[in-house]
Amino acid sequence: MNVIETSKLTKYYGEARGIIDVDLVVEEGELYGFIGPNGAGKSTTIRILLSLIYPTSGSAKIFGKDVVEYGAEIKQDIGYLPSEVFYYENMKVKDLLNYSASFYKKDCSKRILELVEIMDLDTSKRIEDLSYGNKKKVGIVQGLLHEPKLIILDEPTGGLDPLIQQKFFNLLKEENKKGVTILLSSHVLSEVQRLCNRVAIIKEGRIVNVEKMSDLASSNYSRFRLETKNPIDKSIFVLDGVSGLKIENNSVSFMYKGDINTVIKIIASIDLLNLWVEEPDLEDIFLHYYE
Amino acid sequence: MNIILRELKAHRRSLIGWSVGMFFLILVGMVKYQGFASSGQSANDLFKGLPTLAALFGVQSVDISTAIGFYSVLFLYILVMVSIHASLLGADIISKEEQDKTAEFLFAKPVTRRQAITSKLQAALINVVILNLVTLVSSVVIVGAYNKGASVTGDILLMMVGMFFIQLIFLSIGTAAAALSKRPKLAAPVATSIMLITFFLSLWLDITKKYSGLKYLTPFKYFEAKTIINNGSYDPVFYALSLGIIVVMLIATYRFYSVRDLSV
Incomplete structure (x- = not known):
């Protein structure tokens, strides 16, 4: 009913x-x-x-x-x-x-x-x-x-x-x-x-x-934010599932959808100062998921 | 039933305030009569020389050297007081739920707008009746104490009947204003403005003594104390007219409040 x-x-x-x-x-x-x-x-x-x-x-x-x-x-x-x-x-x-x-x-x-x-x-x-x-x-x-x-x-x-x-x-x-x-x-x-x-x-x-x-x-996005010791090359994050990539000096942010292991392996190769993996807020959902 | 009790409780303090105020208005007013009574006929003569002033004080065609004559002057201000009370009460009892944002609580309960209005009107009616009875008892006791001639209780009783109609008119104008207005804050100012405009219209009619046809526009001309003192009864037309206004206002209250969006 x-x-x-x-x-x-x-x-x-x-x-x-x-x-x-x-x-x-x-x-x-x-x-x-x-x-x-x-x-x-x-x-x-x-x-x-x-x-x-x-x-x-x-x-x-x-x-x-x-x-x-x-x-x-x-x-x-x-x-x-x-x-x-x-x-x-x-x-x-x-x-x-x-x-x-x-x-x-x-x-x-x-x-x-x-x-x-x-x-x-x-x-x-x-x-x-x-x-x-x-x-x-x-x-x-x-x-x-x-x-x-x-x-x-x-x-x-x-x-x-x-x-x-x-x-x-x-x-x-x-x-x-x-x-x-x-x-x-x-x-x-x-x-x-x-x-x-x-x-x-x-x-x-x-x-x-x-x-x-x-x-x-299951089709969820995660929002990644990284702080690196050294400036990094943009090409390193060019792969399927990454969107909204932003690199400013030593900080990187992007949305990711897909196999989490793939992206973690890439991140593991970088010399990090800090790393945040967050749930996207609603705005992100609307930006990336419904457009 | 629950809404009636809730409203009675909510208005208890205010009703006590108005009742005490009414008692003192009558008491202080009639104490002044003592001074007037000693000057006797001279006060009547004074007002005869100043017709506009007489009109302003409602002293026309009554002998204010008698207790009931003096009381009839006071009665105009008693009417103003109960009219303000009724206008505010009517406007407030409907609009308060929206003003205090409790409408969202109340109308999420299994209660229709009509049921809520009915309960609120019943609570308001009880308030109005109590203020009327307080006025009646205070008047009978205090005026009776100064009265020297035949009993005036009958006259006062009739005045209170008229007053009750005036109370109901302004109460229903108040509820209609609250039901119509999408902005709940406007209800009370609108209702009291209508009340004051009709009051000043009645004063103006007394002063000019022209345009007597306009008296149908102001409830203050429907039930005047001097009519009772001089004729012993009101013109039945005014009962019918009052009833008509009250019914129209109540229909408006129910209809408009039921179909409009609540301001939540």
Whole structure:
């Protein structure tokens, strides 16, 4: 079953482009990544799915039901964590969580306790006294407390320290094992790589590609940066799989795709001061992979 | 139900503030009456000589040497106060979710825009009724203490009925402004501007005593205290007109808020 299905989903804000002809299909039980640079249309898509805003044309269905017509009904089973969390100030954490739970037709009190425990949250504090990271934790608990069948996360990890991020991702994986579908939007590739099975790549409002994470990883680029003792000859790096080669004085950088041993052997023959092999950032992906 | 309780809690402090303010407005106003009462008829004569001033203070065709006559002058300012309260409340209760960016939280919950508006309107109605009752009780007790003739409780009760309609008119104008405006910050200024424009229009109509047809444009002319004191009841046309405005504004509130993008 398709949990999310959009068809030619388009949104303009007046003249300004939001998204254009977005076709997105997320199947039940998937951990689906939604990746693209800031302003590409990730939040716009998500806000339409939640009927916070309405599409200019096209349609979106969740659980097989139109999001505009059946918005409130389908939201019984959606958990949402926005990129920036804002809550009613002068409300205590536990009041906010109880208020959040009061919208659902089930008793969430047990799950709240579990999640608060996992996220290590002090529920007696006032929201306005919380740090950004702690507010985000409230957001996580608030989004998961009703045991939703679909979890939508918009840039969820900003402000979370690595430890909590790990806990949070484990929590998501556990939910996913129970059959929960997850849509995770992000501009950080590694985040999506860690978690997702499939990924849609959005650029300037359009979906440019949908990939299995394993395919994306196997055809992955690495970014090499070298610092050498002596100036080196450009020809040494002329081989298949190298792109974007830049040599300035004693520093070399390029993108590489292919058998890693080949390039390592070449590098081994050079007198190095330093070497970095990094995951390409999104910009590199777009530059080298989608053009 | 949860949204109603949430809104009641959120507006509790503000309502207490307005109620205390209202009590003191009436108290201080009527204490001034003492000074006026001792000067007796001379105050009436003074205003007769200065019709514009009389109009500004709403002192026309009533005897301000009586407690209820004096109160009717005060009543204009009570109306202004509850109108500001209702305009701000209406604008705020709808637009606040967007202003504080909590709309993204609220409307990711299984709640329709209509349900949210209904709950918010109910909470606002409760606030408006409470302020009305506080005004009623304060007025009956304080004016009653200065009153020497026949009981004025009936008159005050009728004034409060009129006031309630005015409250509902400005409340619904406030909610409609918030529902229409894509920029939530504009809702309160728009609503209070409409309220002030209609107030000054009613003052101007009192001063010029011309263009009486324009009285239909300003709710402040619908339910005037002097009508109650002199006639004992309001013109039913104004009830109908008020009801019409309220219904149109509520329809606008529901319709526009349901179909527009939230500013998140």
